[in-house]
Amino acid sequence: MTRIVAGEWGGRVLAVPPAGTRPTSERVREALFSRLEHLDAVEGARVLDGYAGSGALGLEALSRGAAQVVLVELGRTAAEVCRRNVADLGLRDRAQVVKDKVETFVTRPVAAPWDLVLLDPPYDVSVTTVDRILTDLVPALAPEAVVVVERSSRGVAPTWPEGLADLGTKAYGETVVHLAERVADEPADEPR
Numbered sequence: 001m002t003r004i005v006a007g008e009w010g011g012r013v014l015a016v017p018p019a020g021t022r023p024t025s026e027r028v029r030e031a032l033f034s035r036l037e038h039l040d041a042v043e044g045a046r047v048l049d050g051y052a053g054s055g056a057l058g059l060e061a062l063s064r065g066a067a068q069v070v071l072v073e074l075g076r077t078a079a080e081v082c083r084r085n086v087a088d089l090g091l092r093d094r095a096q097v098v099k100d101k102v103e104t105f106v107t108r109p110v111a112a113p114w115d116l117v118l119l120d121p122p123y124d125v126s127v128t129t130v131d132r133i134l135t136d137l138v139p140a141l142a143p144e145a146v147v148v149v150e151r152s153s154r155g156v157a158p159t160w161p162e163g164l165a166d167l168g169t170k171a172y173g174e175t176v177v178h179l180a181e182r183v184a185d186e187p188a189d190e191p192r
Contacts, residue, residue: 002056005030007063014054014085017078021053024120024150028172029060032148035179036116039167041146042066045115050102050133051125055082055095057118062094066116071097072105103129106136113142120150127156138163138182145182150175 002023003013016023024032036042043065049058052071062069071086073079079099086095098105102119117137121130130149137147138161146167149158153176160166160180167179 002026002054004056004060004063005033007060007065009059009063009089012063012089014056014059015081015088016054016056017075017081021075021078022120022122023054023056025172025175028150028175028177029056031170031172032177033060033064035170036061036146036148037064039146039181041116046112046142047116047118048072048114050105050117050119051121052082052097053078053120055085055097057120058095059085059089059091061116061118062089062091068094069096071095072100072102073097074099074101103133103136106133106140110140113145114140115142115145117141117145117147118150119148123152123155127151127158130158131161134158134164135161141182143182143184147180147182149178149180151178152176 002016005026045066047061047066047069049071052073055071058069058071071082082097153174164180165183167181169178
């Protein structure tokens with residue numbers, strides 16, 4: 001059973017797709033959001049939840065005070081589960097479900113920059129794909145935005161592109177959570 005851990009909808013049970021997703025455990029979500037709240041990355045945030053699955057990460061962010069979330073999920077069944085969870089929680093005005101590939105979605109212009117990005121790709125998504133997504137995301141990030149990438153402990157860590165600074169990595173059994181923060185681009189040296 002997957003449920004929202006804390007906040008306004010803490011304890012509410014979420015529907016999960018019958019197959020094809022790997023929901024983030026409550027233990028990992030609790031630890032992750034504790035860190036994110038310590039970084040002041042959740043309250044009032046505009047959140048992108050890529051590879052949303054059931055939407056648990058993005059909906060957890062809303063429950064803890066995020067302003068809005070976009071749940072991006074390619075799988076038809078999983079996207080429908082996200083829509084059902086959004087409707088069941090009465091969040092249609094603050095949560096949008098987009099059925100699309102994350103790799104495609106992040107290349108499109110955004111209405112406003114993201115303050116928090118939660119990426120939990122299937123473990124079989126290559127690190128090359130994840131690194132490309134991160135690179136494409138940088139221009140769409142607000143200053144000091146936080147990016148989270150969840151991966152397998154047996155996999156390769158993402159490479160943070162220019163514009164993202166490593167905030168650390170934490171392992172929880174098979175799951176490893178990588179965090180980075182949007183930093184100002186280094187100004188080009190002035191010609192002399």
